[in-house]
Amino acid sequence: xxxxxxxxxxxxxxxxxxxxxxxxxxxxxxxxxxxxxxxxxxxxxxxxxxxxxxxxxxxxxxxxxxxxxxxxxxxxxxxxxxxxxxxxxxxxxxxxxxxxxxxxxxxxxxxxxxxxxxxxxxxxxxxxxxxxxxxxxxxxxxxxxxxxxxxxxxxxxxxxxxxxxxxxxxxxxxxxxxxxxxxxxxxxxxxxxxxxxxxxxxxxxxxxxxxxxxxxxxxxxxxxxxxxxxxxxxxxxxxxxxxxxxxxxxxxxxxxxxxxxxxxxxxxxxxxxxxxxxxxxxxxxxxxxxxxxxxxxxxxxxxxxxxxxxxxxxxxxxxxxxxxxxxxxxxxxxxxxxxxxxxxxxxxxxxxxxxxxxxxxxxxxxxxxxxxxxxxxxxxxxxxx
Amino acid sequence: xxxxxxxxxxxxxxxxxxxxxxxxxxxxxxxxxxxxxxxxxxxxxxxxxxxxxxxxxxxxxxxxxxxxxxxxxxxxxxxxxxxxxxxxxxxxxxxxxxxxxxxxxxxxxxxxxxxxxxxxxxxxxxxxxxxxxxxxxxxxxxxxxxxxxxxxxxxxxxxxxxxxxxxxxxxxxxxxxxxxxxxxxxxxxxxxxxxxxxxxxxxxxxxxxxxxxxxxxxxxxxxxxxxxxxxxxxxxxxxxxxxxxxxxxxxxxxxxxxxxxxxxxxxxxxxxxxxxxxxxxxxxxxxxxxxxxxxxxxxxxxxxxxxxxxxxxxxxxxxxxxxxxxxxxxxxxxxxxxxxxxxxxxxxxxxxxxxxxxxxxxxxxxxxx
Numbered sequence: 001x002x003x004x005x006x007x008x009x010x011x012x013x014x015x016x017x018x019x020x021x022x023x024x025x026x027x028x029x030x031x032x033x034x035x036x037x038x039x040x041x042x043x044x045x046x047x048x049x050x051x052x053x054x055x056x057x058x059x060x061x062x063x064x065x066x067x068x069x070x071x072x073x074x075x076x077x078x079x080x081x082x083x084x085x086x087x088x089x090x091x092x093x094x095x096x097x098x099x100x101x102x103x104x105x106x107x108x109x110x111x112x113x114x115x116x117x118x119x120x121x122x123x124x125x126x127x128x129x130x131x132x133x134x135x136x137x138x139x140x141x142x143x144x145x146x147x148x149x150x151x152x153x154x155x156x157x158x159x160x161x162x163x164x165x166x167x168x169x170x171x172x173x174x175x176x177x178x179x180x181x182x183x184x185x186x187x188x189x190x191x192x193x194x195x196x197x198x199x200x201x202x203x204x205x206x207x208x209x210x211x212x213x214x215x216x217x218x219x220x221x222x223x224x225x226x227x228x229x230x231x232x233x234x235x236x237x238x239x240x241x242x243x244x245x246x247x248x249x250x251x252x253x254x255x256x257x258x259x260x261x262x263x264x265x266x267x268x269x270x271x272x273x274x275x276x277x278x279x280x281x282x283x284x285x286x287x288x289x290x291x292x293x294x295x296x297x298x299x300x301x302x303x304x305x306x307x308x309x310x311x312x313x314x315x316x317x318x319x320x321x322x323x324x325x326x327x328x329x330x331x332x333x334x335x336x337x338x339x340x341x342x343x344x345x346x347x348x349x350x351x352x353x354x355x356x357x358x359x360x361x362x363x364x365x366x367x368x369x370x371x372x373x374x375x376x377x378x379x380x381x382x383x384x385x
Numbered sequence: 386x387x388x389x390x391x392x393x394x395x396x397x398x399x400x401x402x403x404x405x406x407x408x409x410x411x412x413x414x415x416x417x418x419x420x421x422x423x424x425x426x427x428x429x430x431x432x433x434x435x436x437x438x439x440x441x442x443x444x445x446x447x448x449x450x451x452x453x454x455x456x457x458x459x460x461x462x463x464x465x466x467x468x469x470x471x472x473x474x475x476x477x478x479x480x481x482x483x484x485x486x487x488x489x490x491x492x493x494x495x496x497x498x499x500x501x502x503x504x505x506x507x508x509x510x511x512x513x514x515x516x517x518x519x520x521x522x523x524x525x526x527x528x529x530x531x532x533x534x535x536x537x538x539x540x541x542x543x544x545x546x547x548x549x550x551x552x553x554x555x556x557x558x559x560x561x562x563x564x565x566x567x568x569x570x571x572x573x574x575x576x577x578x579x580x581x582x583x584x585x586x587x588x589x590x591x592x593x594x595x596x597x598x599x600x601x602x603x604x605x606x607x608x609x610x611x612x613x614x615x616x617x618x619x620x621x622x623x624x625x626x627x628x629x630x631x632x633x634x635x636x637x638x639x640x641x642x643x644x645x646x647x648x649x650x651x652x653x654x655x656x657x658x659x660x661x662x663x664x665x666x667x668x669x670x671x672x673x674x675x676x677x678x679x680x681x682x683x684x685x686x687x688x689x690x691x692x693x694x695x696x697x698x699x700x701x702x703x704x705x706x707x708x709x710x711x712x713x714x715x716x717x718x719x720x721x722x723x724x725x726x727x728x729x730x731x732x733x734x735x736x737x738x739x740x741x742x743x744x745x746x747x748x749x750x751x752x753x754x
Contacts, residue, residue, distance in 0.1 A: 128498065180623075342557075
């Protein structure tokens with residue numbers, strides 16, 4: 001019995017030493033965590049330039065604790081023929097290999113996006129380290145400048161951008177896309193991907209970032225931009241408007257602001273007399289948020305006219321987005337997939353190959369059902385006659 | 386006479402079959418080639434699997450207490466029977482090495498990038514060897530714990546990913562030429578449902594064949610149901626990108642994000658699900674070892690465990706130079722390679738068993754020598 005006990009003890013001891021690590025251990029203190037990755041064309045256009053922001057954990061100030069000594073982040077860049085090569089060449093500057101698994105943001109420079117992002121995109125899906133939940137962005141200047149920025153609001157640029165994107169919902173003016181969704185759209189024969197546009201601007205000595213719109217792609221090449229109105233138009237169609245403000249005129253120069261509470265959408269394809277038609281049905285609910293004119297809007301007539309005005313405003317936003325998309329000939333709404341689902345045979349025989357011919361000619365009908373639910377805390381206007 | 390004295394009952398066999406079928410198919414989603422119609426091909430594969438399993442276990446029921454090697458001898462005669470038995474044993478061994486290889490590839494591709502594959506595969510095989518040495522009862526008991534655990538992990542991750550699922554991605558249904566549909570369905574039958582043929586080695590250890598088919602077929606259905614769910618989940622989450630990933634389930638689970646808090650669960654969940662791979666490997670390994678002991682009339686199978694384990698590992702490492710070879714082989718050759726083992730021979734057995742069954746029915750009173 002005793003020998004058995006000792007054997008078990010030895011067995012456990014062996015495990016203690018062998019099971020604690022492996023070839024691929026990466027301890028936290030030897031990781032260079034990437035928090036923002038920027039991709040640009042290199043000086044030689046054949047090359048890519050990768051700029052990476054790395055966190056220096058010892059310099060991050062903790063609430064209540066001692067604040068760090070210098071900057072909490074450090075930026076390195078390198079060039080290579082491919083993204084992977086550039087990523088490894090970063091190690092020529094850093095003491096540790098860059099660890100991409102916690103990177104929340106991938107920024108492509110506009111120049112790169114116009115030329116096509118395909119040369120760098122594969123790396124972000126093939127390599128096991130980068131996560132596909134990271135956000136894709138296009139920057140109006142070189143991505144390098146975005147990554148390099150030192151902002152007052154949030155010391156780590158990647159986390160700052162991540163928060164900006166997560167706050168998009170409060171306005172719903174810009175469409176955003178993760179690497180995974182971008183990939184899914186790239187794999188589709190008809191749908192086009194899109195992602196948010198970002199820019200850094202200087203204001204009173206401090207630099208802040210701004211999401212300026214939505215970058216629209218055709219395959220992997222950026223072909224245009226949606227402004228805020230068109231951006232929301234796109235989100236209406238996709239049913240992704242979660243919140244935001246719609247301003248409709250009241251009288252003369254005064255306006256009424258209506259808050260969006262929720263929305264739903266439906267894309268219904270149909271074919272009549274050899275013309276393709278898409279019916280977009282949007283259902284929206286909102287509240288009266290603010291008024292500048294002195295009229296009482298909570299009467300039945302005024303209320304329903306307000307609802308109509310709102311529906312028309314939404315319709316105009318969608319129309320703007322559809323027009324722009326048809327002009328650019330990019331199916332960002334997924335109309336092609338809608339036809340694919342309803343008319344699989346026709347899609348396979350004709351639509352799939354010639355979608356670029358069909359898409360700009362699609363007839364689009366927009367039906368908006370806008371409801372106003374609540375008046376806010378007052379029923380009479382807070383404006384004197 | 387059996388080289389081992391373990392006894393299990395049919396309910397436990399059902400659990401074992403669920404774990405076995407779940408096995409490595411939980412990471413290598415079957416039928417994924419069919420894109421958004423994958424779940425239909427898995428369903429078709431399950432139906433074929435149920436029909437074939439019915440045949441396998443009808444044969445087993447005709448010969449209670451006899452294992453596959455003895456059945457072969459009885460049906461095909463001593464010489465031909467032995468040859469076919471050895472072919473089957475080679476298949477089981479090879480299948481075991483393929484399972485090992487799948488796991489080795491999975492780990493070296495995802496987390497242990499620099500670790501030599503032989504280390505991962507070797508430790509996995511060592512674990513299975515210990516289970517095999519302890520006999521069928523231990524393997525079965527393991528499955529009683531592992532299968533519910535895996536189911537739990539599976540249900541959990543499916544619920545957590547629901548917010549990202551878009552059901553219109555499954556449409557249009559049946560958008561696949563019939564030829565492709567049949568080909569992919571057969572390939573999802575041959576992996577994993579048809580592999581249940583290995584359980585003919587195990588049925589001899591049943592204490593009674595009462596309710597055998599009921600439990601076996603429900604075990605297979607449960608596993609099939611989960612695999613169909615997995616397929617639907619992966620398609621609704623990944624959409625058109627489902628076709629490109631080697632491990633769609635892994636890709637899908639990676640996207641779980643509940644309030645920025647429950648994220649990056651893939652390794653936790655996948656590690657739990659991988660335990661069913663251990664069941665699959667153990668069953669195949671055990672089947673091979675027991676079968677060999679039987680063919681060569683050994684009194685105990687224990688001396689064979691280690692040598693066969695070494696062959697398993699060596700075969701696993703040397704059979705493919707790289708992942709690409711493994712993929713090409715699994716897609717193009719595997720379904721043809723298993724055709725005789727999973728379909729042709731069992732049909733032959735069924736016919737022979739029905740013909741000879743009348744004889745054994747009359748001789749019921751006395752045990753066969």
